Amino acid sequence: MAYASTSDIKQGFKIKVDGQPYLVTGNEFVKPGKGQAFNRIRLKHILTGRVIEKTFKSGDKFELADVNETEMRLLYTDQDGAIFMDDKTFEQVNMPFDQIGDHRRWLKDDLVFGIIFYNGNPVSIEPPTFIELKITETSPGIRGDTASGRVMKPAILETGAEVQVPIFVNEGEIVRIDTRTGDYDSRVS
Amino acid sequence: MKGKLSESIPEPETMTHASLNVLQDRANMLSKARLFFSKRNVMEVDCPILSSTASVDAHIDLIYSESSQVYLHSSPEYGMKKLLAGGSGDIFQLSHVFRAGEFGDKHRPEFMMTEWYRCGFSYEQMIEETCAFIQLFVGALPITTLSYQEAFIKYAGLDPLHDELDVPVHDGVQTRDDILNILLSLKVEPHLGKEGLTVITHYPATQCALAKTDMVDGELVAKRFEVYYKGLELANGYDELTNSVEQRQRFIEANELRKKMGKDPLPIDDEFLDILDSVPDCSGVAVGFDRLMMLRHKTHKITDVIV
Numbered sequence: 001m002a003y004a005s006t007s008d009i010k011q012g013f014k015i016k017v018d019g020q021p022y023l024v025t026g027n028e029f030v031k032p033g034k035g036q037a038f039n040r041i042r043l044k045h046i047l048t049g050r051v052i053e054k055t056f057k058s059g060d061k062f063e064l065a066d067v068n069e070t071e072m073r074l075l076y077t078d079q080d081g082a083i084f085m086d087d088k089t090f091e092q093v094n095m096p097f098d099q100i101g102d103h104r105r106w107l108k109d110d111l112v113f114g115i116i117f118y119n120g121n122p123v124s125i126e127p128p129t130f131i132e133l134k135i136t137e138t139s140p141g142i143r144g145d146t147a148s149g150r151v152m153k154p155a156i157l158e159t160g161a162e163v164q165v166p167i168f169v170n171e172g173e174i175v176r177i178d179t180r181t182g183d184y185d186s187r188v189s
Numbered sequence: 190m191k192g193k194l195s196e197s198i199p200e201p202e203t204m205t206h207a208s209l210n211v212l213q214d215r216a217n218m219l220s221k222a223r224l225f226f227s228k229r230n231v232m233e234v235d236c237p238i239l240s241s242t243a244s245v246d247a248h249i250d251l252i253y254s255e256s257s258q259v260y261l262h263s264s265p266e267y268g269m270k271k272l273l274a275g276g277s278g279d280i281f282q283l284s285h286v287f288r289a290g291e292f293g294d295k296h297r298p299e300f301m302m303t304e305w306y307r308c309g310f311s312y313e314q315m316i317e318e319t320c321a322f323i324q325l326f327v328g329a330l331p332i333t334t335l336s337y338q339e340a341f342i343k344y345a346g347l348d349p350l351h352d353e354l355d356v357p358v359h360d361g362v363q364t365r366d367d368i369l370n371i372l373l374s375l376k377v378e379p380h381l382g383k384e385g386l387t388v389i390t391h392y393p394a395t396q397c398a399l400a401k402t403d404m405v406d407g408e409l410v411a412k413r414f415e416v417y418y419k420g421l422e423l424a425n426g427y428d429e430l431t432n433s434v435e436q437r438q439r440f441i442e443a444n445e446l447r448k449k450m451g452k453d454p455l456p457i458d459d460e461f462l463d464i465l466d467s468v469p470d471c472s473g474v475a476v477g478f479d480r481l482m483m484l485r486h487k488t489h490k491i492t493d494v495i496v
Contacts, residue, residue: 007292029293032378033415033425034398035370036248037291055371058290 002064006039006056014046014067017054021046021065021118029058046116047123069114069126074107082107084115084125093122103127105161106179127179132188133157134174141170152184211486212496218482221325222283222303229318231279231305236268238284242458246398247446250289251455252298261287264475265304266399267461270429273306273471274464281305283478294490295421301478308471312390312412312428315472319416319424320386326481327418331385337392337410341369345376350393350408364446366395381417390414399436400427416476418484426474433465 004013006027013024026042037058044051046067072084072093081096093115097104099122106127114126138155152164157177165175165184174188223233239259243251244267252261262268265282272280286302303322307315320332341349354368381387390413394402397411404410412428430436437457444454482494 007290029291029296030371030374031248031291031293031296032370032374033422034246034248034396035373036367038371038374040375055375 003061004064005061006041006058009039009041009062014065015043015062016065017043017062021067022052023067025051031058046118066119068117070117071112072115073112074109076109077107082125084113084122087112095122095125099123100125103179105157105159106131108133108159129179130176130185131179132174132176133159133161135165135169135171138165138169138171142167208493208496211482211494214485215482215494215496218326218478218485219283222322222478225322225325226281226305229279231281231307232277234265234269234272234277234280234282235284236262236265236272236282238262238265238287240267240458241456242267242461243455245440245443245455245457247443247450250452252287252289263288264302266473266475267458269304269306269473270468271461271464273308273469274467279305279307295480295483297479297491297495300491300495303476303478304473306429306471306473308469310472312414312472315426315428315474316388316390316414316416319414319426319474319476320388322476323386323416323418323423323481327386327484330418332388333385334388334390336390338408340377340381340387340389341372344380345372347372364395366393369393369396378417378422379420382419382421385418387417388414389417397430397439398427399430399439401430403428421480421484422477423480424474424476426472428472429468429470431465431468431470433462436465437462 004015009015009024009027011024011026015022015024022043022045024041025044028040029037030040031037039056039058040053041056042051042053046065070086072086075083075085075092077083081094082100083092083094085092095115100107101124103125108131111128111131113128115122116124116126134157135155136158139153151167153167154162155165155169156162161177161182163177163182163184169175169187176185176188177183178185226233238261240262241259243260244263246263249263251263253259264286265284269280269282282304284302285299287299289298291298307318310318316334324330335343338348338350341347347354349369354365354372381389391405391410392413394409394411397413400411400413402409402411414426415422416424440457447454479491479494483489483491486494488494
């Protein structure tokens with residue numbers, strides 16, 4: 001098994017703490033002049049996304065978590081979940097919706113997602129940062145109010161996601177959405 | 190734990206305008222520091238950086254050269270005390286010091302220390318002079334003094350000398366002092382020196398290192414002080430212990446603690462202990478020169494001021 005100590009660990013490392021897999025998002029070395037050195041490590045739980053901060057003695061070692069991300073294309077969704085395929089190996093995985101969680105609203109056939117594997121099993125998905133989706137339902141666009149730009153109205157997208165879009169955008173148009181925040185980015189067509 | 194020499198060799202870099210500024214300001218401040226001491230009749234000395242014996246601290250790891258069997262000093266303290274015992278009078282040293290494994294925004298394994306000793310100076314006089322030296326770098330800021338106990342009560346909401354301690358440290362810490370040090374760093378230090386310099390006095394006797402201990406208000410405390418500005422630890426000073434029996438005992442305890450932590454014990458400098466009783470009553474302090482430069486150049490990264 002591979003290990004890393006507090007001095008090796010950098011942002012992006014995936015480690016196990018209390019048997020749980022975490023992504024390292026920050027690591028600060030702290031040492032009072034005559035005192036013991038320690039590290040404040042910020043961690044994001046790989047399955048739940050919960051962010052925590054923990055204090056470790058400098059030199060403590062961690063088991064590296066067996067976490068990998070593979071790009072896979074969404075083939076289709078059925079009643080229980082989504083089926084992804086690796087374009088290179090044609091390997092398919094079946095992800096139930098409860099593992100996909102909030103990202104379910106970004107599931108569009110034929111898009112490539114990051115599939116996170118923990119100990120060889122698919123555990124969660126990462127949607128592309130920006131995603132282009134068609135508006136299936138919104139109130140009619142109002143012309144002449146584009147200058148203010150930021151007057152928004154609700155819209156439903158082809159994947160079922162509910163987002164806020166500027167009032168000048170119409171049903172049937174394609175918009176670019178930031179999946180990290182769920183915010184409208186721009187109009188595509 | 191022993192470090193390797195190669196850890197501390199920096200990569201060559203092209204000099205930027207900013208680093209040239211810092212270089213010029215460092216030169217300027219080095220000469221101001223020397224002037225500060227010469228005005229006060231404190232003599233500059235240049236004790237060796239290499240030694241076959243070590244300074245013994247539970248939490249300071251030294252850089253060791255296997256091939257030459259020497260340590261790089263973590264402070265010129267022992268050498269300077271040997272000079273004091275020989276009758277040097279007041280002395281200061283500006284030199285690079287070395288500590289294995291200390292990498293962080295505020296830490297490098299090689300950094301510059303200003304260290305000085307004043308014969309016959311009281312604890313209070315030493316605090317006053319240390320603040321005057323720091324003010325050379327950061328301006329005539331107001332000074333607040335808090336005891337270690339007062340600082341903890343004020344900012345961490347607990348009494349460090351009496352309360353039971355509980356802190357969410359992942360992997361068991363060794364001692365009560367370790368917990369106090371973590372609380373100091375996380376809860377107390379960020380509040381210190383917000384408006385001016387903050388002096389912390391009277392440390393727990395268990396954190397005395399090379400300081401005398403004394404009964405103050407019925408508590409045994411160490412006559413040690415630290416100075417902070419903007420949350421940054423700048424100075425560590427003592428009313429110096431000159432009792433070799435007590436000092437040897439502290440070294441043995443520090444080595445015991447090192448063994449418990451799985452570190453190599455360090456060889457005790459018997460020559461140092463032999464002369465310690467001849468060191469005149471004095472106070473001494475070490476001030477991190479690079480951290481003062483960080484404050485002058487308003488940066489949080491020590492690497493910005495090391496050129």
